[in-house]
Amino acid sequence: MIAAPTIPMTIDLAVGSHHDDELDQATRALLRELDELGVDAQLAPAAQARAGAKGDVVTCGAILLAVLPVAVPKLLDFLNSWISRDRERRATLKIDCGGKSIELCLAGRSANKADTAALLAAAARLSAAAAQP
Numbered sequence: 370m371i372a373a374p375t376i377p378m379t380i381d382l383a384v385g386s387h388h389d390d391e392l393d394q395a396t397r398a399l400l401r402e403l404d405e406l407g408v409d410a411q412l413a414p415a416a417q418a419r420a421g422a423k424g425d426v427v428t429c430g431a432i433l434l435a436v437l438p439v440a441v442p443k444l445l446d447f448l449n450s451w452i453s454r455d456r457e458r459r460a461t462l463k464i465d466c467g468g469k470s471i472e473l474c475l476a477g478r479s480a481n482k483a484d485t486a487a488l489l490a491a492a493a494r495l496s497a498a499a500a501q502p
Contacts, residue, residue, distance in 0.1 A: 375436055376435065376437075376441065376464055376492045377433070377435045377464070377465065377466070378433070378462055378463065378464050379413060379431055379432070379433055379463045379465070380399070380410075380431070380432045380434065380448070380461070381430060381431050381460065381461040381463065382395055382399065382430035382432070382458070382460055383430065383458070383460075383461075383476075384430075384455075384459075385456075385457025385458075392429075392430045393430075395430070395458060396412070396430045396431075396432065399432060399451060400412065400432055402447075402451065403434065403447075406447065408434055408440075408444070409434060409435065410432050410434035411432070411433050411434075412431070412432060412433070438489055438492065438493075441489055441492075442485045444462075445462070445473075445475075445484070445485055445488075448460055448462065448475055449475060452475050459475065459476035460475045460476070461473070462475065464488070464491065464492050466492070471491040471492070473487075
């Protein structure tokens with residue numbers, strides 16, 4: 370049986386105050402909640418954190434994860450719910466594949482079915498392009 374390919378993603382977080390300790394707390398809280406949902410996620414190494422991020426690996430607010438395509442809608446629902454609990458939170462979901470990327474910014478608005486479909490289609494295109502010799 371062939372395992373379904375996962376989509377590697379990065380979640381970059383931002384909080385309203387831009388204080389490192391608040392970003393650290395938000396990052397750790399999100400990581401715990403993702404773990405409780407059974408999502409395999411980890412803090413991004415500092416070299417993979419968003420450009421311009423200051424601080425160490427914890428305070429840069431970046432989380433790496435890989436999910437099955439079928440789980441993307443539930444992940445977006447979860448992130449929308451998580452962000453809605455504090456209007457100062459913002460998250461950018463980024464998919465990188467073969468030197469190309471797509472981003473979906475979740476800040477004060479919910480990802481809808483069209484966003485989800487576009488994200489999955491782009492991920493499929495990026496994966497197909499990366500697989501080409």
